[in-house]
Amino acid sequence: MTPRAVPLQEGTSRTFPIREPVDFVVVGSGAAGGVMARELSTAGFDVVVLEQGPYIRPEQFRHDEFAYTFRNELLASATDFPVFFRTRVDEAPSVNSDLPAATYARMVGGSSVHFTANYWRFRPVDFEERTRLGPISGTGFADWPITYDELEPYHTKVEWEVGVSGATGPxxxxxxxxxxxxxxxxxxxxxxxxxxxxxxxxxxxxxPMAILPEPRPGRSAYQRCGYCMGFGCEYNAKSSTLASMILEAERTGRCEVRADSTVFRVDTDDRGRATQVRYFDGEGTEHAQAARAVILCANGAETPRLLLDSDSSLFPHGLANGSGMVGKYLMFNxxxxxxxxxxxxxxxxxxxxxxxxxxxxxxxxxxxxxxxxxxxxxxxxxxxxxxxxxxxxxxxxxxxxxxxxxxxxxxxxxxxxxxxTSLAVESNSVALHPDRKDRFGRRALLVTHLDHDxxxxxxxxxxxxxxxxxxxxxxxxxxxxxxxxQHVGFHLLGTCRMVDDPDTSVVDRFHRTHEVPNLFICDGSSFVTSGRGQPTMTIQALAFRAAEHIGRFARNGEI
Ligand SMILES: Cc1cc2nc3c(=O)[nH]c(=O)nc-3n(C[C@H](O)[C@H](O)[C@H](O)COP(=O)(O)OP(=O)(O)OC[C@H]3O[C@@H](n4cnc5c(N)ncnc54)[C@H](O)[C@@H]3O)c2cc1C
Structure with missing residues (x-):
């Protein structure tokens, strides 16, 4: 792939022909996907972002507590997209009546739009706790293959590029x-x-909060309106990817954000390379987008579902799932x-x-x-x-x-x-329901989760x-x-963990899947340990870092 670097320019989203391969398809436009789209398009690559939810413009957000917090307007409909839950594998799964067991916003910007915006950094201990403390029986407690020092420049990048307020504590x-x-x-x-x-x-x-106390270009300072948690920000003061990354990606003229596009399968050729993703548009009509490489940023519940749904004779247990680790080690915080x-x-x-x-x-x-x-x-x-x-x-x-x-x-x-913290327990998982289906005929999500004592x-x-x-x-x-x-997870972490050993993980330290060289995963699913809560700062630091490496691989012909 040969990137063509251009300066940012005003303009509207590009539209790419569906059949012609683009450099990258990014699945999901949330906290990680928005960063990935912006970084790769500003680096000169052609990018199509497929997002299952609608493209809601900031001026359309409402201060309607009942609509957003009780009718869950920004989430997926529980009737169309049921999420089944159980605490143990021998328990009959059921659908939570109030909130889905995997709760996230289904829209351009993903959960970064309606989140509370607490932005805690990870600390050195989060990456090397297994070495410091030793094993914990009954868990997959492990070190990350990267350190705090390696990620620190990208934490800083998140703060400066996305917009984070705070002061250094002792x-x-x-x-x-x-x-x-x-x-x-x-x-x-x-x-x-x-x-x-x-x-x-x-x-x-x-x-530390991903909310602006002072304006930035195209974004107002916070208005102290009180509608952050569970709401979208009509002032663009909350640093969602909708406010901070996606418009910049579109302005490059190299990125199309295709909303209402639910990806249901990643296809591979007989060499085991990803060739295209298949998706339904809002009317349920099937399409396919060809790409030279695919990056899954669909979150810790939907990324493993997509891999499990992309099984084939070459990948009988799901794409990139030779280790059997796809969907395992779900952590909620x-x-x-x-x-x-x-x-x-x-x-x-x-x-x-x-x-x-x-x-x-x-x-x-x-x-x-x-x-x-x-x-x-x-x-x-x-x-x-x-x-x-x-x-x-x-x-x-x-x-x-x-x-x-x-x-x-x-x-x-x-x-x-x-x-x-949440410990990584193998039986805590995201899987496919054996017989219940969603609106598109995909097997419904089945979440199994029981907190470690x-x-x-x-x-x-x-x-x-x-x-x-x-x-x-x-x-x-x-x-x-x-x-x-807990019966509901707001933080969906760990289900495609990053460890260098391909037998115990799904992606390597650069977010490349161990089995499919042109398939990358970067979102909450890459986590090895849970941190102490507020994972999004680290999800985005990982995304900035991964985009840099993926861009380098592409330029060097290593994808
Ligand atoms: C109410 C609430 C408050 C929160 N507050 C905080 C907080 O204060 N601090 C913090 O750090 N975290 C918070 N979180 C968690 C935070 O929002 C998530 O950790 C973060 O957004 C996850 O980023 P992600 O990129 O992994 O996934 P998401 O942001 O969930 O993005 C995934 C995107 O992929 C799309 N997608 C999924 N499947 C498909 C498919 N098949 N085809 C196409 N598109 C697809 C989704 O619609 C979504 O837009 C909160 C979460 C909730 C629900």
Whole structure:
């Protein structure tokens, strides 16, 4: 492939003829796919991005809590695309009624559009914890084939190119440049988290957030509207790939983003090389896009599904699945909730969700008696409807004056969210349902997930820290939600893991699949360990790094 480098120019998306091979087809336009599209097209390659969801323009987003948070308008329809769930293989799978077991936004920009935008970096320990701590029985606990030092320049690139605000904390990992933007204004929930944490000797700090405190070209500064988590940003202040990467990719004149295009198969020739991807358009009509190389960025649930669905006589267990590892080692990240009521109104519903965090428990500590690490943030109590339906303390009356009194005090509440490790357990997986189908006749997704006991212990440990911090901050009442196994994953990690050994993984350190030389995978599925939550900064750092290597391979004729 010979790239033709051109400067960025104004213009609209290019349209490529379907039958002619392009340099790269990228499947999925989310956190990773958007970066991949922008990097490869600005490097001079022709790129078609196939995205199953619609192309929603920022001005179309609404501040409609019911539509977005309860009718899940940005997610896939559970009727058209059911996701079955079970905790063990011997359990009958069922479909969750409220949220899909694999929750992500189905649209151009993927989950980077509706996410909360917490942007924690990984630390050195996340890449080499197996070496530091030794094996953990019953898990696939392993080191990454790359180190923090190798990824650090790309973490920095994410911050500068995508747009991240924050300030370096005393316990942060080394960094080559400061944050490009100062922290967002602190809110009451941040002040209280900071006050309680300092009283107890912890080290709270400004939250790194992929939200702009000041404008950038084509993007406004944040408006403190309060609609970040679960919503798209009509100001382009949230640094989704929709706001930050995809327009730039299109402006190169070398990238077409083809929305409403659901890829269902990657075809290979008799040498085992990827030749084209097949997809349905919005009406269900089948098409094929030929390409010299294919990059899957469809997330930790949909990328393994696509590989499993692309089986053939050459690849009888699914494409690139000679190791049998496709879909295995699904990790969600642990998360917990501590509610707190204060004497005065906090008005947490205004502005961004998180302004202060505390990561004093990042490293696993053998004195705790279990594996795990993580951190916490102080944030609003959820939207008013979520507060009423999901977050009330268990002793709140469910009707009458008692309930009314608590609801009237909505603005006096905040919560501490905990974020922590998930161990890689082989039976936690994404697979295909044996007989249930989706709207396009594909076998439905089947998620099997049961938290490792250590992951639940870590959540409980962090909930205790959150409770003591809220009490130290003067909370009138605190409560935590039961620490039970998770039935829904917002972070979809680990299902096509990156390890150099082809017998135990799916991709190598450059995201090339071990078995198909012109097939690459880069999204949450490449993770080997889960980090401590907030994986998207690392997903994008990996994508910047992978795009650089893939571009180099293409220029050198090594694809
Ligand atoms: C409510 C919510 C809040 C979150 N908050 C945070 C946070 O604060 N911080 C953080 O770090 N992370 C957060 N996350 C997680 C974060 O959004 C994801 O980790 C991240 O977006 C994953 O990136 P990805 O590129 O792997 O996949 P995605 O962003 O999910 O992108 C995958 C894209 O591929 C498309 N696709 C899938 N299959 C196909 C197919 N067959 N054909 C064509 N297209 C396909 C999808 O529609 C999607 O657009 C949150 C998630 C949710 C749901």
């Amino acid at each position: 316990d942060d990992p080394p960094r080559s440049r400061p944050f490009p933007h100062p922290p967002l204004d602190v809110k009451s929930s941040g002040v209280l988290l900071e006050r309680g944490a300092r009283k107890l000797g912890y080290t709270p700090k400004p939250a 642990g998360n917990g909730f501590v509610g707190a009521r204060f004497e005065h109104p906090l008005n947490g519903y205004k502005s961004v969700q998180v302004t202060r965090i505390c990561q004093d428990w990042y490293d696993s500590d053998p004195r705790r008696g279990f594996y795990g690490g993580g951190g916490i943030d102080g944030r609003f109590m959820g939207s008013p409807i979520a507060f009423a339906l999901s977050y009330l303390p268990s002793d709140t009356p469910r009707f009458g004056t008692g309930l009314k009194r608590v609801l009237e005090q909505y603005t006096h509440h905040m919560h501490v969210a905990t974020h922590s 250590d992951d639940l212990e870590m959540v409980a440990f962090l909930q205790d820290r959150g409770t003591e911090i809220m009490e130290a901050a003067g909370a009138l009442k605190t409560w935590s939600q039961p620490n039970r196994p």
